[in-house]
Amino acid sequence: MHRDAKWKKRSSEEIAAVRRERKRRRIKGAIIFGALVTVGTSLTFGWREAGDRGWFLVPAQEIVARLPMTVIFGVVGAVLSYTLFSRKKPTVVCPKCGTVKYASASAQCSCGGHFENIEEMEWR
Ligand SMILES: [Zn+2]
Numbered sequence: 001m002h003r004d005a006k007w008k009k010r011s012s013e014e015i016a017a018v019r020r021e022r023k024r025r026r027i028k029g030a031i032i033f034g035a036l037v038t039v040g041t042s043l044t045f046g047w048r049e050a051g052d053r054g055w056f057l058v059p060a061q062e063i064v065a066r067l068p069m070t071v072i073f074g075v076v077g078a079v080l081s082y083t084l085f086s087r088k089k090p091t092v093v094c095p096k097c098g099t100v101k102y103a104s105a106s107a108q109c110s111c112g113g114h115f116e117n118i119e120e121m122e123w124r
Pocket residue numbers: 094095096097098099109110111112113114
């Protein structure tokens with residue numbers, strides 16, 4: 001179908017849209033992760049506390065009292081996951097031969113082409 005498809009540079013509006021979408025997904029992922037941490041730490045004790053009590057699940061009447069602490073855990077978890085995902089190395093592609101790899105010091109491809117950030121490229 002796309003016999004003549006090639007890597008082509010996106011327009012700057014398209015690049016901006018791709019970046020916005022990626023950021024939105026990353027924020028959503030961080031919020032979900034933070035919520036899971038909050039729920040998880042609200043409902044279960046840590047190892048030490050569980051050992052002391054001999055029970056993992058937090059009794060219903062203690063969940064509310066734990067919330068200020070577990071919400072902080074959730075926020076810290078969300079911020080951490082957001083920063084970790086942001087640090088991921090960008091993927092680059094050589095438009096000439098189609099090699100895809102993580103960005104490295106050299107932007108020169110062995111085929112003589114020049115690696116471009118894959119976010120700025122489109123296969124069409
Ligand atoms: Zn190449």
